[in-house]
Amino acid sequence: MDHFNYAQGILHAEDVPIPEIAAAVGTPFYVYSTATLLRHYRLFDEALDGIDHLVCYAMKAAGNQAILKTLAAAGAGMDVVSAGEYARARAAGVPGDKIVFSGVGKTEAEMRTALEGGIRQFNVESEPEMEALNRVALSLGVSAPITIRVNPDVDAKTHAKIATGKSENKFGIPISRARDVYAQAARLDGIDVVGIDVHIGSQLTELEPFELAYAKVAELTEVLRADGHDIRRLDLGGGLGIPYTRANTAPPLPVEYGAMIKRTLGHLGCEIEIEPGRLIAGNAGLLVASVIYLKSGEDRDFLILDAAMNDLIRPAMYDAHHDIVPVEEPAAGIEQRAFDVVGPVCETGDTFARQRMLPPVLPGALVAFRSAGAYGAVMASEYNARPLIPEVLVKDDQFAVIRPRPTIDEMINRDSLPEWL
Numbered sequence: 001m002d003h004f005n006y007a008q009g010i011l012h013a014e015d016v017p018i019p020e021i022a023a024a025v026g027t028p029f030y031v032y033s034t035a036t037l038l039r040h041y042r043l044f045d046e047a048l049d050g051i052d053h054l055v056c057y058a059m060k061a062a063g064n065q066a067i068l069k070t071l072a073a074a075g076a077g078m079d080v081v082s083a084g085e086y087a088r089a090r091a092a093g094v095p096g097d098k099i100v101f102s103g104v105g106k107t108e109a110e111m112r113t114a115l116e117g118g119i120r121q122f123n124v125e126s127e128p129e130m131e132a133l134n135r136v137a138l139s140l141g142v143s144a145p146i147t148i149r150v151n152p153d154v155d156a157k158t159h160a161k162i163a164t165g166k167s168e169n170k171f172g173i174p175i176s177r178a179r180d181v182y183a184q185a186a187r188l189d190g191i192d193v194v195g196i197d198v199h200i201g202s203q204l205t206e207l208e209p210f211e212l213a214y215a216k217v218a219e220l221t222e223v224l225r226a227d228g229h230d231i232r233r234l235d236l237g238g239g240l241g242i243p244y245t246r247a248n249t250a251p252p253l254p255v256e257y258g259a260m261i262k263r264t265l266g267h268l269g270c271e272i273e274i275e276p277g278r279l280i281a282g283n284a285g286l287l288v289a290s291v292i293y294l295k296s297g298e299d300r301d302f303l304i305l306d307a308a309m310n311d312l313i314r315p316a317m318y319d320a321h322h323d324i325v326p327v328e329e330p331a332a333g334i335e336q337r338a339f340d341v342v343g344p345v346c347e348t349g350d351t352f353a354r355q356r357m358l359p360p361v362l363p364g365a366l367v368a369f370r371s372a373g374a375y376g377a378v379m380a381s382e383y384n385a386r387p388l389i390p391e392v393l394v395k396d397d398q399f400a401v402i403r404p405r406p407t408i409d410e411m412i413n414r415d416s417l418p419e420w421l
């Protein structure tokens with residue numbers, strides 16, 4: 001569910017008409033709904049009611065500080081994967097003890113930043129990383145709280161580029177080696193083992209792969225406890241998928257996911273962390289663009305927009321589907337036509353949709369990509385020297401630009417020319 005609906009024939013973000021924002025900031029732009037962000041965060045929080053838990057929003061999905069502050073004020077922790085994300089989270093007011101640090105390639109500088117600034121735990125992904133963290137912690141005279149991310153070798157049944165829990169993926173340590181690595185961790189004075197971490201992939205549309213992975217984590221918890229480790233926290237990662245179409249078959253709801261977690265792991269008495277990203281931000285954001293031209297090809301028609309693959313890479317990168325709707329509500333029963341929806345970037349991959357049925361739209365019309373809040377703005381680039389597009393946050397009947405569009409001068413003036421040129 002989201003808060004982007006038609007009212008009086010015009011698409012609104014909560015109570016704000018989209019054309020009003022377009023007139024103020026120009027197109028293309030991203031717009032997020034506060035109510036949808038909060039609703040989705042709360043669905044997870046409530047799904048884990050009754051067990052000690054923390055929902056750590058995976059801010060890689062949408063990391064604007066205004067979004068982080070909105071979620072943090074509701075009680076969310078954060079899952080970060082770089083010094084940049086850590087700094088953003090802190091700048092948005094998230095306390096260090098609500099931040100977990102994930103990622104396979106944390107540098108010693110990043111470890112130091114987090115240990116000095118405060119951190120809930122590092123999710124360690126390899127023995128060399130654990131040794132590096134031990135060194136950094138000892139040099140600071142502290143011990144670093146960690147979980148170890150295990151790779152359960154489970155098929156997440158999602159797009160290959162976003163599956164992370166198979167043995168051939170770079171993530172985590174093989175679960176078969178876990179006892180040895182935990183034993184090694186126990187010998188390191190700079191390391192304080194608090195639990196186990198697992199994350200098997202993104203945009204999962206079934207509970208079964210999660211359940212298989214979590215059952216393995218439950219078993220490992222018992223084994224490690226018998227070995228003498230104080231396993232008191234389980235970080236279960238993110239990954240629950242969202243409906244990208246308005247089809248009848250929606251992925252499982254957070255409440256069903258929460259019930260499965262309780263069923264599989266509840267008896268262990270551990271504190272539970274989850275790291276949802278997409279489900280919180282995905283349907284809380286639209287990408288709004290204008291139609292530049294309608295162009296007739298040999299055997300197809302093209303709808304050329306002012307947004308491109310550099311603004312929203314998901315269709316080009318994962319063949320992802322995003323619903324595209326006109327901002328002006330089409331009359332009921334109006335005839336639709338097939339278009340290839342494309343951007344201005346000079347490559348064929350700059351195609352948002354092929355042969356998509358759309359109601360008539362004219363040049364200048366506004367269109368909205370639904371479900372663009374997660375992995376949209378954060379994955380944008382300036383390819384073709386197209387400035388990053390603005391982000392806007394709506395709350396009830398107000399909206400604010402939370403990241404302005406840079407001018408062309410601001411963009412090109414970041415280059416510096418050597419004196420000898």
Ligand code: LLP
Nearest residue numbers: 058102199202203238239275276277278375
């Ligand atoms: N935790 C870890 C350790 C992760 O690697 C990820 C996502 C998450 C949590 C959040 O997963 P989510 O709840 O959002 O599924 N760019 C891709 C998605 C990449 C996901 C990377 N890791 C896309 O646009 O589909």
